[in-house]
Amino acid sequence: MVQPLGYLKETASQTAGPYVHIGLIPKQAGFAIFDNDFGGNLVGPKTRGERIVIEGRVIDGAGELVRDALIELWQANSVGRYNHPDDRQDDKALDADFRGWGRAGTDFETGLYRFETIKPGRVPGREGKLQAPHASLWIVSRGINIGLQTRVYFSDETEANAADPVLNAIAMRERRKTLIAQKSSRDGQTIYTFDIVLQGDNETVFFDA
Amino acid sequence: MRNIIRRDGEFFQRDRDLQPQAYTPIYKTSVARSPRHALLSIDNSLSEITGPMFNHNELGPLDHDMLKNYAKGGDPIGERIIVHGRVLDENGRPVPNTLVEVWQANAGGRYRHRNDSYLAPIDPNFGGCGRCLTDEDGYYFFRTVKPGAYPWRNYVNSWRPAHIHFSIFGSGFAQRLITQMYFEGDPLIAKCPIVNTVPDREATARLVAPLDVNAGVPMDMLAYKFDIVLRGRRSTLFENRLEGN
Numbered sequence: 489m490v491q492p493l494g495y496l497k498e499t500a501s502q503t504a505g506p507y508v509h510i511g512l513i514p515k516q517a518g519f520a521i522f523d524n525d526f527g528g529n530l531v532g533p534k535t536r537g538e539r540i541v542i543e544g545r546v547i548d549g550a551g552e553l554v555r556d557a558l559i560e561l562w563q564a565n566s567v568g569r570y571n572h573p574d575d576r577q578d579d580k581a582l583d584a585d586f587r588g589w590g591r592a593g594t595d596f597e598t599g600l601y602r603f604e605t606i607k608p609g610r611v612p613g614r615e616g617k618l619q620a621p622h623a624s625l626w627i628v629s630r631g632i633n634i635g636l637q638t639r640v641y642f643s644d645e646t647e648a649n650a651a652d653p654v655l656n657a658i659a660m661r662e663r664r665k666t667l668i669a670q671k672s673s674r675d676g677q678t679i680y681t682f683d684i685v686l687q688g689d690n691e692t693v694f695f696d697a
Numbered sequence: 698m699r700n701i702i703r704r705d706g707e708f709f710q711r712d713r714d715l716q717p718q719a720y721t722p723i724y725k726t727s728v729a730r731s732p733r734h735a736l737l738s739i740d741n742s743l744s745e746i747t748g749p750m751f752n753h754n755e756l757g758p759l760d761h762d763m764l765k766n767y768a769k770g771g772d773p774i775g776e777r778i779i780v781h782g783r784v785l786d787e788n789g790r791p792v793p794n795t796l797v798e799v800w801q802a803n804a805g806g807r808y809r810h811r812n813d814s815y816l817a818p819i820d821p822n823f824g825g826c827g828r829c830l831t832d833e834d835g836y837y838f839f840r841t842v843k844p845g846a847y848p849w850r851n852y853v854n855s856w857r858p859a860h861i862h863f864s865i866f867g868s869g870f871a872q873r874l875i876t877q878m879y880f881e882g883d884p885l886i887a888k889c890p891i892v893n894t895v896p897d898r899e900a901t902a903r904l905v906a907p908l909d910v911n912a913g914v915p916m917d918m919l920a921y922k923f924d925i926v927l928r929g930r931r932s933t934l935f936e937n938r939l940e941g942n
């Protein structure tokens with residue numbers, strides 16, 4: 489016999505279910521309860537950086553829109569620093585007006601989700617290899633047993649994307665493009681369109697990170 | 698003077714044997730919403746070990762009190778309960794100041810949601826959501842009513858056991874977790890396809906909160922205790938020279 493290691497075991501995940509909105513975005517469920525709701529707008533008037541919109545749809549294995557998904561986004565600020573004490577890149581300034589996190593539901597009718605944010609700067613990866621600008625996404629909904637983790641990269645960062653250690657870890661080259669949002673412009677706004685395909689031909693690459 | 702400083706590093710690899718697979722045909726909605734490709738294993742970088750932080754100013758004083766946070770002149774109908782516990786990591790260390798959000802049906806099994814059309818009535822005094830930050834010891838608590846079971850379209854006659862949905866952040870984005878808490882003694886738990894997406898019986902048992910009579914309030918409320926464990930983090934041990942050499 490040996491001593492037990494004594495680690496606890498991670499709590500099992502359960503689906504967020506069809507009514508995730510009540511808990512996390514109650515306005516979409518149809519009622520007002522908290523003075524301060526969290527949402528998909530990450531920027532204020534004083535936030536530093538280039539304003540962008542990240543939007544898209546979530547599509548299931550039958551090609552249907554997933555209209556009850558919830559997506560969370562986490563990203564670095566415009567100079568590539570996370571607003572978190574474990575990011576010790578003291579040579580880069582924190583932005584007091586940017587937490588770097590937001591959440592948005594897909595619309596019950598259109599299936600669209602939308603984040604208003606800023607273009608993130610580059611963050612070092614492991615062994616100091618620079619990563620391309622990206623935001624981390626986490627997707628939950630009815631029918632998703634454990635939250636799906638992925639990243640959104642930007643189509644106008646061709647060179648940085650080509651050197652990104654995570655994109656390059658995707659063995660099937662064709663699949664790398666499932667993580668790249670396409671840039672366009674609408675009403676003077678910069679839009680990055682990022683559809684998330686849960687299953688099938690253009691299935692998004694999801695991570696075990 | 699030299700000190701050994703423990704810094705938090707990357708997260709332990711997730712034990713997928715204790716987590717539900719994406720594709721679980723017993724839970725029919727998962728069939729079309731589950732990836733078919735293997736997940737891409739990536740080492741943690743700064744992007745995964747960091748995550749959003751929240752503070753008390755962002756929450757209202759009643760956000761954790763579902764008996765009061767939507768009350769329109771009366772209390773909600775139902776069995777009054779306290780739900781409390783700690784958020785820990787796999788090392789057994791508390792996860793302090795982390796956001797815990799909950800949502801649930803009312804005592805009749807009906808959600809306040811525009812898409813819920815179950816025939817049980819809406820309770821005018823019950824919203825069904827709450828949130829709080831854990832304290833320095835990882836402790837949290839909510840006041841609420843015990844939710845009712847409700848039917849759902851999976852098999853022709855599937856019923857969800859009484860449950861409270863939990864969302865927990867942790868200190869890094871890779872720790873993010875959503876789960877459900879069940880109540881000790883509920884015969885519907887063992888029959889539930891969603892519970893049974895979790896392949897390990899001990900892991901499902903850890904989703905069931907025991908009655909905690911000691912934590913209740915006499916002549917007022919019962920209590921249930923639900924501890925939550927998030928992924929642990931490696932420590933990087935190194936020598937820190939506080940002054941000179």
Ligand SMILES: [Fe+3]
Nearest residue numbers: 505857860862
């Ligand atoms: Fe539910």
